Amino acid sequence: xxxxxxxxxxxxxxxxxxxxxxxxxxxxxxxxxxxxxxxxxxxxxxxxxxxxxxxxxxxxxxxxxxxxxxxxxxxxxxxxxxxxxxxxxxxxxxxxxxxxxxxxxxxxxxxxxxxxxxxxxxxxxxxxxxxxxxxxxxxxxxxxxxxxxxxxxxxxxxxxxxxxxxxxxxxxxxxxxxxxxxxxxxxxxxxxxxxxxxxxxxx
Numbered sequence: 001x002x003x004x005x006x007x008x009x010x011x012x013x014x015x016x017x018x019x020x021x022x023x024x025x026x027x028x029x030x031x032x033x034x035x036x037x038x039x040x041x042x043x044x045x046x047x048x049x050x051x052x053x054x055x056x057x058x059x060x061x062x063x064x065x066x067x068x069x070x071x072x073x074x075x076x077x078x079x080x081x082x083x084x085x086x087x088x089x090x091x092x093x094x095x096x097x098x099x100x101x102x103x104x105x106x107x108x109x110x111x112x113x114x115x116x117x118x119x120x121x122x123x124x125x126x127x128x129x130x131x132x133x134x135x136x137x138x139x140x141x142x143x144x145x146x147x148x149x150x151x152x153x154x155x156x157x158x159x160x161x162x163x164x165x166x167x168x169x170x171x172x173x174x175x176x177x178x179x180x181x182x183x184x185x186x187x188x189x190x191x192x193x194x195x196x197x198x199x200x201x202x203x
């Protein structure tokens with residue numbers, strides 16, 4: 001994992017600079033990791049990898065965005081998923097060790113009310129005020145839902161607007177859950193392949 005993380009920040013190979021790079025952490029919140037209807041031990045297993053990636057990011061003075069599912073009780077999403085990550089509850093908070101690390105550097109939490117953080121108003125604002133961004137490192141959960149939707153939409157937005165963005169997915173720092181009808185191994189593999197075919201870099 002350390003070798004993989006160091007490769008992410010190989011400035012010569014990827015031209016990653018603090019001025020044009022951001023780390024995006026997707027839904028590393030309690031409600032998908034340790035408590036609630038959608039908590040998954042499989043997803044919780046990547047906490048150490050995300051922690052290492054986050055520390056190295058901040059050491060390089062690269063800013064961090066952290067998406068956090070944060071729903072109202074009447075969220076339309078609950079027609080498709082069990083009630084989870086209600087706003088202002090522990091489920092919608094970042095995992096405690098990641099929260100502590102985030103607070104030591106340039107960090108912004110972005111609440112989202114759908115599976116796709118790209119459409120969160122605060123992310124749209126962030127894109128607008130940071131046109132210099134060229135590199136997005138994306139990690140978190142779930143690979144085949146929130147991570148993939150965000151990465152593919154960001155890539156499509158970049159293509160539409162003639163922007164040469166690089167989106168990097170550290171494969172050891174993304175995960176999805178196991179459940180009846182939702183085989184984590186196969187869906188993880190398929191999601192990564194779909195993102196790669198769209199021009200997203202798997203590292």
